[in-house]
Amino acid sequence: MPRPGSAQLLALLLLVPGPGGASEITFELPDNAKQCFYEDIAQGTKCTLEFQVITGGHYDVDCRLEDPDGKVLYKEMKKQYDSFTFTASKNGTYKFCFSNEFSTFTHKTVYFDFQVGEDPPLFPSENRVSALTQMESACVSIHEALKSVIDYQTHFRLREAQGRSRAEDLNTRVAYWSVGEALILLVVSIGQVFLLKSFFSDKRTTTTRVGS
Amino acid sequence: MAGVGARPLRAMGRQALLLLALCATGAQGLYFHIGETEKRCFIEEIPDETMVIGNYRTQMWDKQKEVFLPSTPGLGMHVEVKDPDGKVVLSRQYGSEGRFTFTSHTPGDHQICLHSNSTRMALFAGGKLRVHLDIQVGEHANNYPEIAAKDKLTELQLRARQLLDQVEQIQKEQDYQRYREERFRLTSESTNQRVLWWSIAQTVILILTGIWQMRHLKSFFEAKKLV
Numbered sequence: 001m002p003r004p005g006s007a008q009l010l011a012l013l014l015l016v017p018g019p020g021g022a023s024e025i026t027f028e029l030p031d032n033a034k035q036c037f038y039e040d041i042a043q044g045t046k047c048t049l050e051f052q053v054i055t056g057g058h059y060d061v062d063c064r065l066e067d068p069d070g071k072v073l074y075k076e077m078k079k080q081y082d083s084f085t086f087t088a089s090k091n092g093t094y095k096f097c098f099s100n101e102f103s104t105f106t107h108k109t110v111y112f113d114f115q116v117g118e119d120p121p122l123f124p125s126e127n128r129v130s131a132l133t134q135m136e137s138a139c140v141s142i143h144e145a146l147k148s149v150i151d152y153q154t155h156f157r158l159r160e161a162q163g164r165s166r167a168e169d170l171n172t173r174v175a176y177w178s179v180g181e182a183l184i185l186l187v188v189s190i191g192q193v194f195l196l197k198s199f200f201s202d203k204r205t206t207t208t209r210v211g212s
Numbered sequence: 213m214a215g216v217g218a219r220p221l222r223a224m225g226r227q228a229l230l231l232l233a234l235c236a237t238g239a240q241g242l243y244f245h246i247g248e249t250e251k252r253c254f255i256e257e258i259p260d261e262t263m264v265i266g267n268y269r270t271q272m273w274d275k276q277k278e279v280f281l282p283s284t285p286g287l288g289m290h291v292e293v294k295d296p297d298g299k300v301v302l303s304r305q306y307g308s309e310g311r312f313t314f315t316s317h318t319p320g321d322h323q324i325c326l327h328s329n330s331t332r333m334a335l336f337a338g339g340k341l342r343v344h345l346d347i348q349v350g351e352h353a354n355n356y357p358e359i360a361a362k363d364k365l366t367e368l369q370l371r372a373r374q375l376l377d378q379v380e381q382i383q384k385e386q387d388y389q390r391y392r393e394e395r396f397r398l399t400s401e402s403t404n405q406r407v408l409w410w411s412i413a414q415t416v417i418l419i420l421t422g423i424w425q426m427r428h429l430k431s432f433f434e435a436k437k438l439v
Contacts, residue, residue: 190421
């Protein structure tokens, strides 16, 4: 076994979890479709996958998260919303898929937020020599608090979008149903009268035959 | 593995460079695969006057070598952005690696669609593209080191600037929330009205058809001398 040279050590250092990021994407998932997303993650990085279905059908989707070896880390069927945190156990490409294959004709809009590691720092790492002053640490805590406010706002926005989608669905359904029901009512009542009339028309011929 | 010498070290150096390259490519984050003529759309629900920056990078699948080529010149991606009213805000062709920016002027669902229109790829049947995509909205789109350099801000000033941007974003989102809540309320009230009018109309139709039925049948039976 050759001694790990400096180049290899450098390579290993590069794979140490560094500043990550977050990807927040809302996409449309057609019926009977499956869409997958991939990301290369370094070992030891703490990641969070969060998803929510915004519009479509029963507002549910299948989700599946696999590690580079194909081992399933998370698998849920017909979930409306969920959040999953994991630490990457090995380097490589992690894959997560959303599937709408169980639905025949409703396409869904899915939102997901995939957070990998920590957010990149505001300044390049050279400035991190001295400790933070009180003002700076106050700024950092305000920043974290505001980040969580924005996070709550996003969740609220998604819930509101879902509620609004249901309300608009209901509105169109009420419109179609009321017109449809009125038509059916007219057709059935007119049909009943003519059917009844036809019964009496036949009976008259039988009564005359019996009489004679 | 053939013992000590300059060659194994150089091989390790190459390995390190390759790993560096892999890290650099992976650093763009999330990616997905699309077919040649496939169109992928993403939705961003944003308040007005919000800037959205999208970065993408494409790699083509080489069927012979069974790998994704690191970069393919001549590969183009067409980016189309539509605002909530369906009007096209941005419709441009970019190269295999590009960056698109737009600012929303109406609050709502903006649709960002990407598709490749490279006819050259028609030669590779069943070819697929790997697209690395990164969409940053609002204050996440700001590049703080750049702002610090341009406006010559100290660390504390930059942090304060970041906090101000965040608060502004929160404010815009809350304004948008008020606008959406109003729309939701209008929809609900419209549903309420429709249900009310429908039930009244149904009752009226029911009574009228009932009356008509009885009168029609009565005249029918009188004609048949059964009544």
